[in-house]
Amino acid sequence: MTDEDLGELCARATRRLAKDEQPLLDEHGVSMWQYITLSALAREPARSQLELARAIRYDKTRLIALLDELEAAGLISRRPDPEDRRARLVSLTPEGTQRHTAIRHAIRAMEDRILADLGPAARGLLRSGLRHLAYGGVAGS
């Protein structure tokens, strides 16, 4: 009865991580959503902007201005899909790949500092628990 709700705890952890990531993102000149977008494209180029929006669970109309900025910064490229000229193929430029890698390293180092006194087993279970919360289903649904 003295524990916080899991949701509240999770929300606080998220805000704390976001707060610690912000200065790193600022240094590299990208917003949180821009970094998430770069991460998604690093995993796999998008066959359309709509597919990309769904992959990162971001609004498709807001994604447009975000991609405009990333394109103007030379971090991504958009080109029409020859097989479906409505769609635009989105991928990282070499500079985009490089930028994403640099930011990722900085963020991982920050995470490692936060988790420093946790031990490998506890870290692993935290990660797998979070993955369960994020992606796992519920018994009976």
Add this chain to the structure above:
Amino acid sequence: MTDEDLGELCARATRRLAKDEQPLLDEHGVSMWQYITLSALAREPARSQLELARAIRYDKTRLIALLDELEAAGLISRRPDPEDRRARLVSLTPEGTQRHTAIRHAIRAMEDRILADLGPAARGLLRSGLRHLAYGGVAGS
């Protein structure tokens, strides 16, 4: 290198929990922040609205309208502090306590369903890991 960032993972888990909590909150007629406020007051009545705002890390100006609604719903009471007439003591009414307990039970049951196949040790480490992320400091700061 194949893992997601901890921040992204945590954000997804938070959104998932919030999504699953929403229908429960709707049933009981309170918003997420209203529930967080009731939870804070259930732990301990507030000696001022400012103290309450800081405790839940919510903006003091937005808290006002939120408390207005909770007061109109008969879930909290505000009365001037006799020792400092600038401040207002905020506490749950009996109905507020009852409402909070009911919502809390519903949310805990939902959480238990999500965590059903996780085992007590994994649950405990998930909770302590999250608490570390949420409240823990960083080596060197």
Add this chain to the structure above:
DNA sequence: TATTGTTATACTCTATAACTATA
């Protein structure tokens, strides 16, 4: 007729500053 990308509009949420009453 449906879908992709886009723009424009309206709406909500959040942050800032200013005011009052007390101290």
Add this chain to the structure above:
DNA sequence: TATAGTTATAGAGTATAACAATA
């Protein structure tokens, strides 16, 4: 002068609807 509560206003963030091009 500083603080608690409040209000008003401006800004950012978000959601909705509509349009052109293509399928």
